[in-house]
Amino acid sequence: MQAARLHEYTDDMSEALSIDEVDRPTVDTSDGVIVEVEGAGWCQTDNHIIEGMWTEYVPQDLPLTLGHENAGIVSEVGEEVTAVEAGDPVICHPVQTCGTCRSCRLGEDMYCDNSKFNGLTHDGGFAEYLHTSERAVIPLPDGVDPTDIAPHADAGITAYHAAKKAVDELNPGDAAVVIGVGGLGHIGLQCLRAMSAADIVAVDLKQSARDLASELGADDTVDPETEDVASAVEEFSGGVGAQQVLDFVGRDETTALAPDITAAGGDHHIIGYGGHVHEPAQALVNGEFAFRGTLVGRYTELQELVALVDRGAVELHTERYDLDDVNTVAERLEHGEIDGRAVITPP
Ligand SMILES: [Zn+2]
Ligand SMILES: [Zn+2]
Structure with a gap:
C-alpha cells in the first residue's frame, strides 16, 4: 500500500514526506484493529514532527508514517475484539x-505508561x-462521515479537552478569550459556545478568521494588529479580565498577553x-493566574465530542487533499494558507 513517510527531519516542507510502497499492516494482536483510512487530518504537529521538535519528548524511529487524526472503516479485527467489526x-x-496501568484505570489515556501514539511513535494514517x-476506536453514529470527522481525532479532542477544562471554571457572564481561530481554535470556540454561557471574544490577525469566529458565535472579535488586545479585553469584561483564555497560537506574543488579559484566579x-x-x-503571584x-x-472526551458533532453543535471546516499532496499541505500550513483543516484522503 501507499504511505506518506518521514525519512529525515527537515525545515523544508516542500520535501517533508515521501510516498513509499510499504506492506499493508495485518492484525498481530488479539485486540488489534485494522482501519482502512478514509480521512487523516494534517496538523501543525505534523510540521513540528517533520522539524524534529518531538525527538526530545518521545521515542521516534524513522522512517515513520505520519498522520494521527484518523477515521475510516474497520477492515480486520483481532480474535478478542468485540466493540467493532469489519465494515x-x-x-x-x-x-x-494498555488499559491496565494506573493512568488508564483513572481514565487518563494520555498518561498511559505503555502507550503507542499513531503518527508520532508508531505508523499513522x-x-x-x-x-x-x-x-x-470509537464507532461513528449513522450519518457522520469518517472523512469529515477525522481531524476531531486530535484537533477536535484537544480543543474540546481545553474547552472542557475552561468551562469547569466559567460562570454565565464571565469572559473567555479565544486566541487564534484556525484549525483548532474554530473547534474550541464552538465547544465553548455549546457548553458555557460565557461571553466570548476571539482574537485573530486574519479578517477571514474573525468573520468565521463571529459566525460561530463569538460575541466580539479583536484584530491584534490594529487594536490593543489588553485594552479590548478589559473593556469587553468590564475591567475584570478573562476568567479563561484559550491560546491556540502559543507563540511568545500570545503567552505574553496572559498577565494583562487573564482575570485574577x-x-x-x-x-x-x-x-x-x-x-x-x-x-x-500578583494575578494568581x-x-x-x-x-x-481522553477517550471519553472524544466520545463526547462525537456526540456534539452528531447533534450539529460543532462544525468542522475542512479541505480535502490526495495523499500525493502531503508536502503541498505542509507548505501551505507553514505559510498560514489553510483555512480550517486539511484532510488527506488516501486512495
Ligand atoms: Zn494533530
Ligand atoms: Zn495504560
Whole structure:
C-alpha cells in the first residue's frame, strides 16, 4: 500500500514526506484493529514532527508514517475484539493505551505508561491502512462521515479537552478569550459556545478568521494588529479580565498577553505551541493566574465530542487533499494558507 513517510527531519516542507510502497499492516494482536483510512487530518504537529521538535519528548524511529487524526472503516479485527467489526465506520483516538496501568484505570489515556501514539511513535494514517487497537476506536453514529470527522481525532479532542477544562471554571457572564481561530481554535470556540454561557471574544490577525469566529458565535472579535488586545479585553469584561483564555497560537506574543488579559484566579491554557512562556514569577503571584498545558484528551472526551458533532453543535471546516499532496499541505500550513483543516484522503 501507499504511505506518506518521514525519512529525515527537515525545515523544508516542500520535501517533508515521501510516498513509499510499504506492506499493508495485518492484525498481530488479539485486540488489534485494522482501519482502512478514509480521512487523516494534517496538523501543525505534523510540521513540528517533520522539524524534529518531538525527538526530545518521545521515542521516534524513522522512517515513520505520519498522520494521527484518523477515521475510516474497520477492515480486520483481532480474535478478542468485540466493540467493532469489519465494515464499521470509526474515529481513532490517536493513542493506543494498555488499559491496565494506573493512568488508564483513572481514565487518563494520555498518561498511559505503555502507550503507542499513531503518527508520532508508531505508523499513522497518511496511508491506505492503519494498525490500531480496540481501546482506541470509537464507532461513528449513522450519518457522520469518517472523512469529515477525522481531524476531531486530535484537533477536535484537544480543543474540546481545553474547552472542557475552561468551562469547569466559567460562570454565565464571565469572559473567555479565544486566541487564534484556525484549525483548532474554530473547534474550541464552538465547544465553548455549546457548553458555557460565557461571553466570548476571539482574537485573530486574519479578517477571514474573525468573520468565521463571529459566525460561530463569538460575541466580539479583536484584530491584534490594529487594536490593543489588553485594552479590548478589559473593556469587553468590564475591567475584570478573562476568567479563561484559550491560546491556540502559543507563540511568545500570545503567552505574553496572559498577565494583562487573564482575570485574577483565571487560567491561560496553552494549546498551540512553538513559543515560550517568559513571565516573571511575581506576575503569576500578583494575578494568581495559571498557565495550563493541554495534551490531546481522553477517550471519553472524544466520545463526547462525537456526540456534539452528531447533534450539529460543532462544525468542522475542512479541505480535502490526495495523499500525493502531503508536502503541498505542509507548505501551505507553514505559510498560514489553510483555512480550517486539511484532510488527506488516501486512495
Ligand atoms: Zn494533530
Ligand atoms: Zn495504560
